[in-house]
Amino acid sequence: MPITINDTPHDLPDDPRVSLLDFLRSHAGLTGTKKGCDHGQCGACTVLVNGVRINSCLSLAVTHDGDEVTTIEGLGSPVSPSEMQQAFLRHDGFQCGYCTPGQICSATAMLKEIAAGWPSDATDDLEASPKLTGEEIRERMSGNLCRCGAYANIVAAIRDVAGENA
Amino acid sequence: MSVHCKQDAPDERNVLDSTKQGVLGEPLERPEGLLKVTGTATYAAEFDAESCLEGVLVTLPVVRGTITSIDRESVLQMPGVVAVITDERLTGRAAQGMAGEAPFQPAQQVCYWGQPVALVVAESFEEARDAAKHLSVECNADEGDAPLDPDTVEAEQRKPTKNGDLAHAMTQAAHSVDATFTTDGHASAAMEPHAAMAQWDGQSLTVHASLQMLKFNRAELADSLNLKEKQVRLIAPYVGGGFGSKLGISQETVGASLAAMKLGKPVRVVMSRQQVFQTIMRRSETTQRVRLAADSEGRLTGFGHEARVSNLPGEEFAEPVLQSSQFLYGGDNRLLQLEVARIHRMTAGSVRAPGEAVGVQTVEQAMDMLAEKAGIDPVELRLRNIPERHPAKDKPYSSRKLAECLREGASAFGWKDGPRKPRHTREGEWWIGSGVASAARIHAVVEAKARVTLRPDGTALVETDMTDIGTGTYAILGQVAGEMLGLSLDDVEVRLGDTDMPPGSGSGGSFGASSCGSAVFLACEGLRDTLAEKLGIEASDLSLKDGFALWENEKKSIAEVLDGKAIEEIGHFEPGKSTEDYAVASFGAFFAEVAVNHWTGETRVRRMTGAFGFGRVLNARTARSQCLGGMTWCIGNALTESLLFDPTDGHLANCDLAEYHVPVHRDVPDLEVVLLEERDAAASPIQAKGVGELGLCGGAGAIANAIYDACGARVFAYPMTPDRVLAAMPDK
Amino acid sequence: MRPFDYQRAERLEHAAQLAADDDTMALAGGTNLIDLMKLQVETPQTLVDIGRLSLGEIADEGDGLRIGALASNTATAAHARVRSDYPVLARAILAGATQQLRNKATTGGNLCQRTRCYYFTNIDQPCNKREPGTGCGAIDGIAKLHAVLGTSPHCIATYPGDMAVALAALDATVEIAGDSHERSVPVREFHRLPGDTPERDNVLEAGEIITSVTLPAPVGGTQIYRKVRERSSYAFALCSVAAVIDMADNRFTRADLAFGGLAHKPWHDPRIADLLVGSEPSPALFDKAADLLLEDARGYGENDFKIPLARRTLTAVLCEATGVEA
Ligand SMILES: Cc1cc2nc3c(=O)[nH]c(=O)nc-3n(C[C@H](O)[C@H](O)[C@H](O)COP(=O)(O)OP(=O)(O)OC[C@H]3O[C@@H](n4cnc5c(N)ncnc54)[C@H](O)[C@@H]3O)c2cc1C
Ligand code: SF4
Ligand code: FES
Numbered sequence A: 001m002p003i004t005i006n007d008t009p010h011d012l013p014d015d016p017r018v019s020l021l022d023f024l025r026s027h028a029g030l031t032g033t034k035k036g037c038d039h040g041q042c043g044a045c046t047v048l049v050n051g052v053r054i055n056s057c058l059s060l061a062v063t064h065d066g067d068e069v070t071t072i073e074g075l076g077s078p079v080s081p082s083e084m085q086q087a088f089l090r091h092d093g094f095q096c097g098y099c100t101p102g103q104i105c106s107a108t109a110m111l112k113e114i115a116a117g118w119p120s121d122a123t124d125d126l127e128a129s130p131k132l133t134g135e136e137i138r139e140r141m142s143g144n145l146c147r148c149g150a151y152a153n154i155v156a157a158i159r160d161v162a163g164e165n166a
Numbered sequence B: 001m002s003v004h005c006k007q008d009a010p011d012e013r014n015v016l017d018s019t020k021q022g023v024l025g026e027p028l029e030r031p032e033g034l035l036k037v038t039g040t041a042t043y044a045a046e047f048d049a050e051s052c053l054e055g056v057l058v059t060l061p062v063v064r065g066t067i068t069s070i071d072r073e074s075v076l077q078m079p080g081v082v083a084v085i086t087d088e089r090l091t092g093r094a095a096q097g098m099a100g101e102a103p104f105q106p107a108q109q110v111c112y113w114g115q116p117v118a119l120v121v122a123e124s125f126e127e128a129r130d131a132a133k134h135l136s137v138e139c140n141a142d143e144g145d146a147p148l149d150p151d152t153v154e155a156e157q158r159k160p161t162k163n164g165d166l167a168h169a170m171t172q173a174a175h176s177v178d179a180t181f182t183t184d185g186h187a188s189a190a191m192e193p194h195a196a197m198a199q200w201d202g203q204s205l206t207v208h209a210s211l212q213m214l215k216f217n218r219a220e221l222a223d224s225l226n227l228k229e230k231q232v233r234l235i236a237p238y239v240g241g242g243f244g245s246k247l248g249i250s251q252e253t254v255g256a257s258l259a260a261m262k263l264g265k266p267v268r269v270v271m272s273r274q275q276v277f278q279t280i281m282r283r284s285e286t287t288q289r290v291r292l293a294a295d296s297e298g299r300l301t302g303f304g305h306e307a308r309v310s311n312l313p314g315e316e317f318a319e320p321v322l323q324s325s326q327f328l329y330g331g332d333n334r335l336l337q338l339e340v341a342r343i344h345r346m347t348a349g350s351v352r353a354p355g356e357a358v359g360v361q362t363v364e365q366a367m368d369m370l371a372e373k374a375g376i377d378p379v380e381l382r383l384r385n386i387p388e389r390h391p392a393k394d395k396p397y398s399s400r401k402l403a404e405c406l407r408e409g410a411s412a413f414g415w416k417d418g419p420r421k422p423r424h425t426r427e428g429e430w431w432i433g434s435g436v437a438s439a440a441r442i443h444a445v446v447e448a449k450a451r452v453t454l455r456p457d458g459t460a461l462v463e464t465d466m467t468d469i470g471t472g473t474y475a476i477l478g479q480v481a482g483e484m485l486g487l488s489l490d491d492v493e494v495r496l497g498d499t500d501m502p503p504g505s506g507s508g509g510s511f512g513a514s515s516c517g518s519a520v521f522l523a524c525e526g527l528r529d530t531l532a533e534k535l536g537i538e539a540s541d542l543s544l545k546d547g548f549a550l551w552e553n554e555k556k557s558i559a560e561v562l563d564g565k566a567i568e569e570i571g572h573f574e575p576g577k578s579t580e581d582y583a584v585a586s587f588g589a590f591f592a593e594v595a596v597n598h599w600t601g602e603t604r605v606r607r608m609t610g611a612f613g614f615g616r617v618l619n620a621r622t623a624r625s626q627c628l629g630g631m632t633w634c635i636g637n638a639l640t641e642s643l644l645f646d647p648t649d650g651h652l653a654n655c656d657l658a659e660y661h662v663p664v665h666r667d668v669p670d671l672e673v674v675l676l677e678e679r680d681a682a683a684s685p686i687q688a689k690g691v692g693e694l695g696l697c698g699g700a701g702a703i704a705n706a707i708y709d710a711c712g713a714r715v716f717a718y719p720m721t722p723d724r725v726l727a728a729m730p731d732k
Numbered sequence C: 001m002r003p004f005d006y007q008r009a010e011r012l013e014h015a016a017q018l019a020a021d022d023d024t025m026a027l028a029g030g031t032n033l034i035d036l037m038k039l040q041v042e043t044p045q046t047l048v049d050i051g052r053l054s055l056g057e058i059a060d061e062g063d064g065l066r067i068g069a070l071a072s073n074t075a076t077a078a079h080a081r082v083r084s085d086y087p088v089l090a091r092a093i094l095a096g097a098t099q100q101l102r103n104k105a106t107t108g109g110n111l112c113q114r115t116r117c118y119y120f121t122n123i124d125q126p127c128n129k130r131e132p133g134t135g136c137g138a139i140d141g142i143a144k145l146h147a148v149l150g151t152s153p154h155c156i157a158t159y160p161g162d163m164a165v166a167l168a169a170l171d172a173t174v175e176i177a178g179d180s181h182e183r184s185v186p187v188r189e190f191h192r193l194p195g196d197t198p199e200r201d202n203v204l205e206a207g208e209i210i211t212s213v214t215l216p217a218p219v220g221g222t223q224i225y226r227k228v229r230e231r232s233s234y235a236f237a238l239c240s241v242a243a244v245i246d247m248a249d250n251r252f253t254r255a256d257l258a259f260g261g262l263a264h265k266p267w268h269d270p271r272i273a274d275l276l277v278g279s280e281p282s283p284a285l286f287d288k289a290a291d292l293l294l295e296d297a298r299g300y301g302e303n304d305f306k307i308p309l310a311r312r313t314l315t316a317v318l319c320e321a322t323g324v325e326a
């Protein structure tokens, strides 16, 4: 079975060593997903696989047959940016832009995770549904490093999208 | 045509305050932002070229030695491998900022553990990476006595600044502080690893690279390869962060170029994160002694700052720790002395805010200690010690907002003044405290050119090889041009990052905006003259707004004035005497509140305010972002970042982002930025100074002071990790 | 990464058969294995992808709970029963790594994750764990992350995980299957101290696959996972404490404690529970507990701080659990 990326099917690579990240960037020509460390240590490569965010650098492409992958290009484009992409723009939630696709994929998935009631290290009451506090957002976004230090603005962008819940 | 200005005197005209468009300084969104948030901005490794080969650098686990042989054959037989590049022109180190010449060659001479010595090129990345691990390299190692520990080797002394007699002032002082601090090494750790994609057509080389200063980088690359500069074109429209690490070229750019030249095919080389850590510039660790002598009212009579830093043999650069100690505070009796230990670790060079990033925070901790001894509020102590004139060189300050920043910052933060005593507030396991520090960063400007074209349709095009490394160049150059030419940002196109365009200053030392902004300003002044001439009026009578020329009671669209013909000017800015005749610097103040865990020594910054004055604000949004970035770095500098070098072979042990701890989201609370409007006429023709680095010059000191205020632990070593805080906890 | 043969296991026995070969490794979430393969710390010739075996279920097992080897760390931490009956486990998982990593990381992989010792992950450095007989780079090198308990002259690495520390406090059991056998090992006995064979991290034999972890019936009490780290998130533990504490009449009735970051296994010392249970909580008692814990502790320079840190963290946890102020 092929892998589906942003609704387009692709054949898997012959070399099983190819990471999902390299597959996206080099084979599928989708360079929006970034490589910052290649070892699961920065979050720049975050994509959604079947709706769940993962580090694409630590996953082999061949293991993803039949999976649906959504990358930053799949969330929105310059002509029709997603709500989260627009919020990042409005709040200057980036500087160099290199961590940005990963931050946006993460943020998009994160809001769904909170809605689904997944707890985090910042959740006070494990048995209640988590609230969208600043501390919750920061903890849940901590897998995405930003060396430019745009964190404060990224949190503002996420709060903006989350609206009243935040 | 070209408009040239060598700034020998302050420019008090403040032209940009009389223009009519009103876009300059506005918090406008970045014009390239939409591309960045949709993943469609292309970084160096992402340019496509048909049948591009992949190269991976081979590094050698040897401290010092000379390569005697490289067994290419073993690797050439591996699947997909195309070539092994061992050319003598391969460089062993990264070039220092603004070197403009080849860095250390040949790579075969090894000077630090992990130095790249060869490049393996293959058809796929996986093949190249595996083959690179297999290349067998024989080396005549000379490791035995290679010095590795900066504390145990004899150091070279740099020329000191000496006034009066500090030792005597210390004995006479009513209050004095004599403290020694250490700061661990730092890595820039820009999120985009160093990358280059090179193409050679037999005559000329085109390299998509991740570099900050293309004009210098082109010269460095040409020199490294024995090419003429005009044979080399560098392209870098987007750079995924630099922070000093991409000021000069490094091995991936030279390697990709040599491979492309040899193979006649495009070659891409991207460093692994580990390689970036192991071979790109580190900020030197420092040991600093600070001495303060004061009278009974806390006025400084003596000021001493001595620092030891390190670098590889043969490197001129020495972390300029004392840079702002020259002018921040007074004290007639002064001694500033820097020394450099020669050791075999990777090159030390510029990491964001070289010098002040580690030099201000120690002085600020000493000031805090002095305030406690003298029983004076720490903010007040600083206010009392702002000198009238440059204390060592006796020249005037051009413009300085230090006092205002301290006062306005204190009020925004809600600073409680008065003498202080630690351990006043506890919330559960956490001690709560606050601290202050001044911010200071020297100002520099660099020669820069930019071309501005008014196109027949009345829109403008700005072109320079200047880069935008996240700093906001696309926005601010557009805003300077828009302001001068009466255009909205939508009607100004800015093209950056290509050496085919006029050479800008490059991004470094926070001088990019004021230098390139001035070049754009000058070009626009020329264009305004031409427009006035076409209208037959004096340029001083001309206003430009919303695409129209306005004079007396007349109005005509710019397109109409142009009458179908584009006009262009090259602005050429050069630093002159104005930045020598005055002490020119950016200033500010930091206030931090922290919580320190009584049991574990873990420290969390709860909130932080920074107030800054850096001349004219060109875009309040991107300037604020720069400050936020700097303050985020303060947190890493104060609490988490440390390069750990192995004592046996000097290799960097924590060479990745899991173990070199840059701050994560959760480490960074809400940050407040107060921007003070200022015009600094001596700084640049647009009255702007540097902002990118100021935000991290001193702030770690505010955090350190807050730790002390919280729990009574006076920590003298940065970063203040739990082990260090616990060791200093009064009741351990 | 070395070339390897990629195989997908269709059934458990198939996986076990394949994994019996020395040069074969099982791939679950990949967040540790792929990392190490890129560094060529791990160089399997065959990779058996067990990711699609049906071992992901989390289900009641009597009064206890069975967590499948392939359940993601996220699924486990978010599971209603884990949150209500075994909160220390949810807390420990959530204190580890990041949401992205936990979404991929699995129970089995987490238990088997390898040390973060800088020398282990750098193939150009000596390391007895990676290459027996080459020496230990950390003992005379940078040992900040390293162990203070149960070390040997051959290796001072720690087991870096969080989840297993909570499992040890809860006295969970690892269920293991081979080609033709099954066995159970208490989590407390699953990881190995280095001794003179540091290359063996745990008791798994070639060809054995973890199928699940079973938790005993819930014991209630106050459950705490306390992790001390250098950043507020996304950092391994300098030291951690998992505690399941119960009191009656101001006396301990239960005090199951396990410690992370101190040894190459979640450290569990039954003497501590013996000391505490039946006694009234007091700072002096907590000090005695710490004395027991750290009796044989030994630092290697850079990690000396872990000894007082472990004492203080233990005290903090006991204070929190009992309401005693120190
Ligand atoms: C940057 C970073 C930070 C991290 N921080 C933390 C942290 O703070 N705390 C923490 O606890 N962890 C942390 N982790 C580790 C993470 O939790 C582990 O990588 C993960 O749990 C491993 O699970 P996996 O399924 O991905 O394992 P894999 O990578 O697939 O496998 C790991 C090992 O387990 C073996 N294995 C897997 N499944 C089985 C099985 N069923 N039977 C037998 N053997 C098996 C594999 O053969 C392999 O040897 C971090 C990881 C990274 C990359
Ligand atoms: S501590 Fe263990 S893992 Fe680390 S270098 Fe020594 S032997 Fe290797
Ligand atoms: S590139 Fe995948 S986490 Fe850094």
Ligand code: FES
Pocket: A093, A094, A095, A096, A097, A098, A099, A100, A145, A146, A147, A148, A149, A150, B191, B240, B241, B470
């Ligand atoms: S925007 Fe540069 S790293 Fe985040």
